[in-house]
Amino acid sequence: MNKTNLSPIILVDGSSYLFRAYHVPYLQALSTSDGQPTGAITGVLNMIKSLQKEYPQGNVVVVFDAKGKTFRNDMYPEYKANRPPMPEDLRSQIAPLHEIIEAMGLPLLVIEGVEADDVIGTLANQADQQGIDTIISTGDKDMAQLVTPHVSLINTMTNTAMDVDGVVEKFGVRADQIIDYLALMGDKVDNIPGVDKCGPKTAVKWLTEYKTLNGVIENADKIKGKIGENLRNAIERLPLSYDLATIKLDVELDQSVDQILPTAPNTEKLEKLYSQFELKRLLAELKAGDKAGTQQIVDDSEEDEPLPEKLDAEYDIILTDEAFDAWLEKIKSADVFAFDTETTSIDYMAAKLVGVSFSVEVGKAAYLPLAHDYEGAPIQVDFEQALAKLKPILESKEIKKVGQNLKYDANVLSHYDIKLQGIAYDTMLESYCLNSVATRHNMDALANKYLGYQTVKFEEVAGKGAKQLTFNQIDIDKAGHYAAEDADITLRLHQVIYPKLAKSTLQLSVFDDIEMPLMPVLTSMEQAGVLIDPDLLHEQSDVIGSRLAELEVEAHNIAGKAFNLSSPKQLQQILFEDLQIPVIKKTPKGAPSTAEEVLQELALDYPLPKLILEHRGLSKLKSTYTDKLPLMISSKTGRVHTSYHQAVAATGRLSSTDPNLQNIPIRSSEGRKIRQAFIAPADHKIVAIDYSQIELRIMAHLSQDEGLVNAFSQGRDIHQATAAEIFDVSLEEVTTNQRRSAKAINFGLIYGMSAFGLSKQLGIGRKQAQDYMDLYFKRYPGVLTYMEDTRQKASEQGYVETLYGRRLYLPDIKSKNQARKKAAERAAINAPMQGTAADIIKKAMISVHAWLLEKNDQRITMTMQVHDELIFEIHQDILDETVEKLVTIMNDAVSLSVPLIAEAGVGENWDQAH
DNA sequence: CGGGAGACGTA
């Protein structure tokens, strides 16, 4: 193999892998017949081989720690003082491993007085200055400080790569801030002192604000609370921590990085060593690999997974205008064509377009690369021109497209001024409407289920983990095959799934009339985003932070020792062993539970549980909302853009992630402060319109129970009306307590409740709960009949349906396991109500969106959906009439045998609007 | 480091 100075250098952190391999159980089992352990040897060698395979041009250099003390011990005698001595069965593997690596012809560096990190740092730094690309293979995250545009990390055991952007993504700080970051946190294992209670979150927060460790130290007085105090106490020792965390870049070496080259392997010696340590596979490979010579890598992909069925396919990579034009003609004349975009990110706000792929007939697909920019990438067609040619096709309502999760593609394209239209079919939604629970609805799963085909995984072309290669960095041939296959598979999936869906008119109508039309509505809501006041949240974070610190001190005092309040495990120890508080409930795995209800009860008799409850609630609010939401504001728009997932929830609901806007707190006053940060833009109001008691109304409609339908038709307070019936009193006589019980019963019914569940909820006896339920069913016999019918139907058909024909399959309904069967029965009761509610609000969203399009008034924006509620920003000039119109649209979205009531709230923020 | 457990936020 011909190596030039410009081959990438692969620096292997042998010591880090040695330790990791040593702890892998299946490797631990390995030893020679006379008992010499060889697991760590095998692990490290496998890892080196896989690196050689991945980087055939790479110049592999292996570095190990030397024995004995290093300069860090001189700096700080306690350095790594907590480390137990190296176990003998690991130590005994080092010398043979070194011998083998040398016999392989790989340069091996073991430098006394420094650690492997420092040698790697020095070599990487030299290579960086010479412009040589360097890949550091390590399991040690501290090395992130070495990352530059030329130097990246790869963890070969987990197959994850990390470059400059990857460091930021992974840690939240830049590579040049990593030392500061490590110094602040310290390291318990290495005995490096940092700031007490300063973990990754705090370190990132401080460094974001003050840039460097010195910046943090200079501003230490500004940091409030216990943690600020801890910081000030740590200031004197932080320079030492900084020095300890700093990897040396100037270790004296005999050779410079460009002089360190592999030599020819000593096959004879290798054969001897492999035999001696009974490394049979390596020995076999060595013998088999003779013809290939030197560093030829043997394919040692371990798992013999079944070979995927080979698709009969022809994939083009379009690099010329002529080829592109020819494909455009094919697309225009196709009935429907499959379409997919390739981008730099799965985050639609951050994603940049890298290429597009199409398929017009099964087995024929093409990839049009547009922005691959790795070194040596071929010249591609002009980006702007290509988009100009694609735009009329992608925007045409007549030219039909099929895709997999086209909402994503539509979002990305919208940033290039292309409004994707003519979206006829989405295979993800086809699969979801056909059977929401049979499979996940990503392409890999669908191809597997419906085509029996294993797709090329993204990880296989890009690597995996924290930071894989982005698509623009991937070799065009590899990328082209992957991308074209996606288009091809999409078309194939459509041809298989759609006919199945079309067998049921009702299911098809859920697809045609609900899910497909909803997609552009969601695109537009995601693009719109929501406005958040970060200052308000920061303030709230500080307030909560101080309170948490107080709670922690109090709790430690009561417990008599320090412990982590967020650790259920440590809490169990403190409560149930140290303090000998009785165990009330166990977790599913048998450990004593510290769940909220348990602590609530214990709080009556003991002081600590109350503190824990407050701490838990507040730290949840802080970490999930007040700290996190401000970070999610897009720099492009100044707003927060969630993702709505249309094919996740089994019942037909949407779900929301990144951030989840559907679980913003409302119940506690601290929680509501978070809603106050969801604000209206200037001159606008937040309007929240929610459906009142929608699931109970649906229960009335589905069951046609006379009493229930009447109660709703007469506009009664439903819980009060239920209470009057059950407790046999007049409406006026219903007590608060009776109403509360009735409400619990009403909710319980929606969840398929049992007497047991109800008794727990209400804190009453099982018998009394059963009495309540019997009474309820006596008063509302239609509901009982409906419940029984639903259970029976579920059992007969294996699925239940919503009012509009959305199916939920219940595979466990026939389970012999009674617990699973019961759970499936409850789901069967719940799904038609929850699912019909989802159908209704989706229909309402489609109507609202259609009205907004028609009206084309930028002063009205639909920003969020929270299951039974839609949230809008509306300009104050048109507030009243718009709210009235929106309420009407929502009320009239569907027609039931009971009134559907939407109620609007208006305010400066989401809290006020409630 | 990835993922399960346990906890908790919402409808």
Added chain:
DNA sequence: GTACGTCTCCCGC
């Protein structure tokens, strides 16, 4: 008792 997503901790890879 239904349906979700995200946090921290901690085990096992």
